[in-house]
Amino acid sequence: RRAAGLMFNLLDTPGHEDFSEDTYRTLTAADAAIMVLDAAKGIEPQTLKLFEVCRLRDIPIITFINKMDREAQDPLELLDEVSSKLALDPVPLYWPAGSGNRFRGMIDLRGEQFIPYAKKSSNDDEGHPEPVSLKANSLAQFMSEQEQAEAEEGAELILGASKPFEVKSFLEGHMTPVFFGSALRHFGVDQLLQGIGDFAPPPHPAKVDKAGEPSEIAPGDSEVSGFVFKVQANMDPNHRDRIAFFRLTSGKFARGMKLKSQGTGKQISVNAPIMFFASDRELAEEAFAGDVIGIPNHGVLRVGDSLSETGTLRFAGLPNFAPEILRRVRVKDPLKAKHLKKALEGLAEEGVTQLFRPEIGSDFIVGAVGQLQFEVMADRLGGEYALDVVFEASPFAEARWLAGAPADVEDFASKHRSAMATDIDNQTVFLAKSAWEIGYVAERYPKVQFLRTRERG
Incomplete structure (x- = not known):
């Protein structure tokens, strides 16, 4: 506007x-x-x-x-x-x-x-x-x-x-x-x-790690940089596309530029960047700090990725919040179990839901902040992956990321192995049966932190 x-x-x-x-x-x-x-x-x-x-x-x-x-x-x-x-x-x-x-x-x-x-x-x-x-x-x-x-x-x-x-x-x-x-x-x-x-303020300088050192990058700086805050697959039913929504933080972007991912070091040629206005889309020939462009890709970009011309800038990660609803997910056809794993991982990378893999057992636990996310997930698993799934009650009600000295975290995990899991980024997660249980173990293990949020990226 x-x-x-x-x-x-x-x-x-x-x-x-x-x-x-x-x-x-x-x-x-x-902003x-x-x-x-x-x-x-x-x-x-x-x-x-x-x-x-x-x-x-x-x-x-x-x-x-x-x-x-x-x-x-x-x-x-x-x-x-x-x-x-x-x-x-x-x-x-x-x-x-x-x-x-x-x-x-x-x-x-x-x-x-x-x-x-x-x-x-x-x-x-x-x-x-x-x-x-x-x-x-x-x-x-x-x-x-x-x-x-x-x-x-x-x-x-x-x-x-x-x-x-x-x-x-x-x-x-x-x-x-x-x-x-x-x-x-x-x-x-x-x-x-x-x-x-x-x-309302204009685009503001952002704190970054530059080659491992704390720094700041301003909108007027010459290097093009920014981060991915959303990934959406199949926005257009006619094209099985995957769009990464990229917020520009600095520099003047021009179509065809090459940007590097700080996490992987991979270089991406941005040849068909998209500008959105509601359901309309058009090619973005140029963009500036504060703009949001869509970058079509095939699973290369994830939520929280930092991109820049040099590939040395890392922005603060995007927050993951402890889910409010946990469900066990099962595919009706057992022969499609491997297919389900791949589909769940793809949706978790997009941020549709969170995915937890318990250390014991073969079930997947999915978490969401709202009931609608499960409905979206079931619809997409059916429409895009031809998977007929059911969501069942989970034995767990709460999830918390663990932090602390590695020895303290491992000591806790070894004594609660049946409640331990990892998320899509292989971070350690404690699955609790109730909020009361989290309070109880937090008192017994004061050297371990039970986190409701975690930065991703």
């Missing part, structure tokens, strides 16, 4: 029903995040997890409270929830007049204007009425005197109660500007985009 000479790369992530680890990883490629809250539901459980990633990565957050044209919670309660649950200072830049059938628009708290809302269908391209001064007589055609008094009283109250907005505090992750609207009705979106242009 271009506005006032600026270009925004907007990375959309799935909603709460379609939540997956992809949602986490997409955040690692962003700022837009937290979209349902005005009726407020902060949902997965929002807290995404916020944790933003905190880990120092990603500033802009808040958009959506669906104001439906019945909503009191906006003051929503702001209080943001403040108490996320430890962020919410600063509204607009204030809504009503909600649901009584939604009339919003007050611009900085410009003393009222932005009217016109109820219309989502297919109606006609815009909403032009903003009017709060002192204009024409305000009466949009709100009754009582509605106007209520909106102005709310605006005065919030101006007195909230801190003044400071860009520095926002960029440091302490403050979030708050916008209201209805995305479906195209209301409040222009104000949000204006806010992104005014406040």
Whole structure:
């Protein structure tokens, strides 16, 4: 999206029903995040997890409270929830007049204007009425005197109660500007985009290991570099393609360039890079720091890979989170067991689900942060690999990566061999029957760390 000479790369992530680890990883490629809250539901459980990633990565957050044209919670309660649950200072830049059938628009708290809302269908391209001064007589055609008094009283109250907005505090992750609207009705979106242009940071320098030494690379540096934050197979049913989504961190990329993987040292000729806009795709002749391009490949690139012209730069790995649901997976045709292993490894490398191989037994344990990931997995195993699988209850409920001195980790593993496994990167994992068991063994083995997150790459 271009506005006032600026270009925004907007990375959309799935909603709460379609939540997956992809949602986490997409955040690692962003310079700022837009937290979209349902005005009726407020902060949902997965929002807290995404916020944790933003905190880990120092990603500033802009808040958009959506669906104001439906019945909503009191906006003051929503702001209080943001403040108490996320430890962020919410600063509204607009204030809504009503909600649901009584939604009339919003007050611009900085410009003393009222932005009217016109109820219309989502297919109606006609815009909403032009903003009017709060002192204009024409305000009466949009709100009754009582509605106007209520909106102005709310605006005065919030101006007195909230801190003044400071860009520095926002960029440091302490403050979030708050916008209201209805995305479906195209209301409040222009104000949000204006806010992104005014406040969101440009691509920033990134910390890297350069030939094993800590360093930093800036967007304006000449060397082209970046990292893979997502891999998607078979995006186009007509072509069994595999696309690595690559976030450029520095340099000017040109089609046909050769990039090296820091992990393997392999050189890749990027001859057909792709730019995406929703389902549309086009060849990218050039790209700059902050851009995301798709690199077609045949399994060479994995999530977390660092690419650069010299192959000496390594970016911080992408986070893997301990799964919330564990299932045992079995193929109905026993003759296809080897085929299942290869398919599960391929999907795990893409990040569709996590894969754990227990040290004892031949079962595969797959983990996910949401139920939908298993449905996606079953559909892809059937459609792409012709495997009819069933997911069964797992004897394990929790997974943790182990860290510590090798001797301490091995001592623990030797005494819990039936609960030990490895992940797709051959990292040691402890599979527990309950959260209580993790607390119990953590107390008994204080020299061993039981980690909920692990960097991949």
